[in-house]
Amino acid sequence: MEKFDRKTEVMSVIRREERELTAMSDQIFDHPEMAFKEMFASGLLEDYLERSGFEVERGLGSLPTAFRAVFKRGEAGPRIGLLCEYDALPSGHACGHQLQGPAVAGAAVAVRKLCRAEAFTLVVYGTPAEEGKGGKVILLDEGYLGDMDVALMMHGGPATQTDIRSMAKISATVTFHGRSAHAALKPEAGRSALDALLLSFQGIEFLREHVKEDTRIHYTVADAGGPCNVVPAVAAGEFGLRSYDSAYLDQLIARFENIVKGAALMTQTQVSIAYGQRIEGKIPAIALNDLLMEMAELFDAPDRKPPREKTGSTDFANVMHRIPGSCIRVAFVPEGTSSHSQEYLEAGKSQKAHEAVLCGAAILAAASMELAENGAVFDQVKEDFRKRRKG
Known part of the structure; x- marks a missing residue:
């Protein structure tokens, strides 16, 4: 498919969902919930995905605020994972986690409606307690997150970029x-x-x-x-x-x-x-990073920058030790703004925050469809990760 056509049809779906996606982001922002207590946020996202045709499992293992939503076509094909966080800090959503769930949910709806692959599975995981509690580590330990071939995430930030290493x-x-x-x-x-x-x-x-x-x-x-x-x-x-x-x-x-x-x-x-x-520290999936940035350029994401060579610690890295994973950060705060800061918090319901939700949804949707429909791209991502993991 021509890139222009892909951009047009993805944005058409995302724009139809715009009001509900941005409203969910604001609602999660207005109801901050700390680790393992994210009942409102997880319920909001679960309800939306269920209404949108996904089979939703509410509560996973020992984590009642984790969820899994699945859309499957055919009996084989790539298994594309979309992960989101929604826990807050004591000060509120000063890390932008209110953006992730709506962006991932919007991407999932677009993939379900538009993906032309004959066989694929789309798995959306709600992963609680990223802020210091390692919800994804718990899910891995309890047997979840193993039903994906690749994992994609979205995060807000001061620039649109991916990451290389984490601590x-x-x-x-x-x-x-x-x-x-x-x-x-x-x-x-x-x-x-x-x-x-x-x-x-x-x-x-x-x-x-x-x-x-x-x-x-x-x-x-x-x-x-x-x-x-x-x-x-x-x-x-x-x-x-x-x-x-x-x-x-x-x-x-x-x-x-x-x-x-x-x-x-x-x-x-x-x-x-x-x-x-x-x-763990990340095993970078450079081919997947490149794919996300290609889609960021396609959708004219703001303030695109080269990948960050070094970041802090994230439980997503434990997932990235097992399968290729990448997180696209979408700019919504001024360059130099620190996460966990008052400035981050104050930008949480801004127009740029809403635009980041929509842009992130479009990037993830287009990247997911490219992986599902283009076997060469999917194989390249897997092989690149295999070599880096071996090294």
């Missing part, structure tokens, strides 16, 4: 157990858990000189163990380890554990480490 991360709670004693009358009887914690902090500082420059290590005191006149029997710290390379994160974890064990050895204390959820 792998893991958190750890370290607890030292010593022996309490009177700090003035019989300090020799004590074994200070706090001393062990402070030594581990110092060890981390020495480690910083001997790790890759894009490594990040954070720490804080969670429990100092009590008053200063008692040798503390228990002390705990919170640690965060990050790297742009998931394999290097494994090396960092091993060195971190040696520091912690060394601190326990020096103080004659015992130590336990409880790791939190692990977020």
Whole structure:
């Protein structure tokens, strides 16, 4: 199909849905819900997709605010996934997640109506709790998100672009157990858990000189163990380890554990480490990035820029470790605006935010149809990802 024809028919469908899509975005913005509590947002999107002819499963595994909506034609063909987030921060939707669900839903409706592939499956996943809780990681662990060959997302931003790398991360709670004693009358009887914690902090500082420059290590005191006149029997710290390379994160974890064990050895204390959820770094799907940016140009998306080489951490990266994935960021705030900021929040119901919903929907719809209808493009994306994953 000629690109002009594709652009015309996709925008025709998106424009017919414009009022409902932008209204949903505003409604989600006006009802901010934090991780695992997104009942209003998920219900709104589920109802829309069900009315639009999708088979909707409400609540997935242990997550009542996750959903899966499916449209299938034929018995084979590519399985195209569209993922959306809708959780808010404590300050509200200061990250633009209110845009994602309506954009993905609009794209899904356009694909259902327009895709000419003889056989394909379109799967829409509502994925809660991206902001620090890793909803996609939980869904993966519980057996979901495996029914896609590729995964696409949309996000608002200060520029229209894709991403290359993100930071792998893991958190750890370290607890030292010593022996309490009177700090003035019989300090020799004590074994200070706090001393062990402070030594581990110092060890981390020495480690910083001997790790890759894009490594990040954070720490804080969670429990100092009590008053200063008692040798503390228990002390705990919170640690965060990050790297742009998931394999290097494994090396960092091993060195971190040696520091912690060394601190326990020096103080004659015992130590336990409880790791939190692990977020991987992205395996980039460059061919998929290029396809999304090609469609961004087709629909004249605003402020198009080259891909971001480095970003923060996202649970979408765990999906991208298994299948090709890409997220198109669509400009709706001024360049230089930080996500999670007041400026981001104030732009949430602006005309540019509404335009980002529609533009994002059009880009995702056109890219999805290209993957479903053009076997050469689909195979190129899969092969590109296979090579990068192997490397």
